[in-house]
Amino acid sequence: MTFKQTVYSKFLSLLNERIDSFQFTLDELSISVMNETKSTAGDKHETALSMLQLEQSRIAEHLYEAIDNKTIFMQIDLDELSDMIRSGSLVQTSKGYFFISIALPKVTVDGIAVIAISPQSPLGQKLMGHSKGDVIEMNGMSHTIVEVV
Numbered sequence: 001m002t003f004k005q006t007v008y009s010k011f012l013s014l015l016n017e018r019i020d021s022f023q024f025t026l027d028e029l030s031i032s033v034m035n036e037t038k039s040t041a042g043d044k045h046e047t048a049l050s051m052l053q054l055e056q057s058r059i060a061e062h063l064y065e066a067i068d069n070k071t072i073f074m075q076i077d078l079d080e081l082s083d084m085i086r087s088g089s090l091v092q093t094s095k096g097y098f099f100i101s102i103a104l105p106k107v108t109v110d111g112i113a114v115i116a117i118s119p120q121s122p123l124g125q126k127l128m129g130h131s132k133g134d135v136i137e138m139n140g141m142s143h144t145i146v147e148v149v
Contacts, residue, residue: 015066072101087100093146101116
């Protein structure tokens with residue numbers, strides 16, 4: 001497995017963990033809602049039920065967003081090669097490694113930190129279309145593109 005494939009797998013695992021976590025929380029909230037509906041002792045229980053339902057709705061939104069992100073992420077073609085940075089590129093700069101995909105927390109692969117950034121992010125926009133050897137400026141810092149995979 002190439003370094004890029006390992007990075008991709010690590011980010012995919014992170015997305016799956018998020019989805020599982022949101023699903024678990026949603027299941028727990030559903031149980032709480034069912035238990036709360038069994039109690040009909042007035043305003044206190046109606047307020048608690050409303051709060052649980054609001055939280056359930058909020059978690060469901062996060063779950064659907066995580067599923068959408070996974071769908072977008074899985075559309076990345078790891079076999080498509082390009083010398084220019086595009087969506088799906090793993091970019092090594094003088095400041096670190098960036099995986100151009102969707103915004104995700106940093107992961108460490110073989111002792112190397114990799115940050116997933118969106119092509120629409122400020123740094124992603126600056127990197128898009130550049131290639132090995134190019135230098136870009138971002139927030140007063142210059143990034144030299146060392147490698148594009």
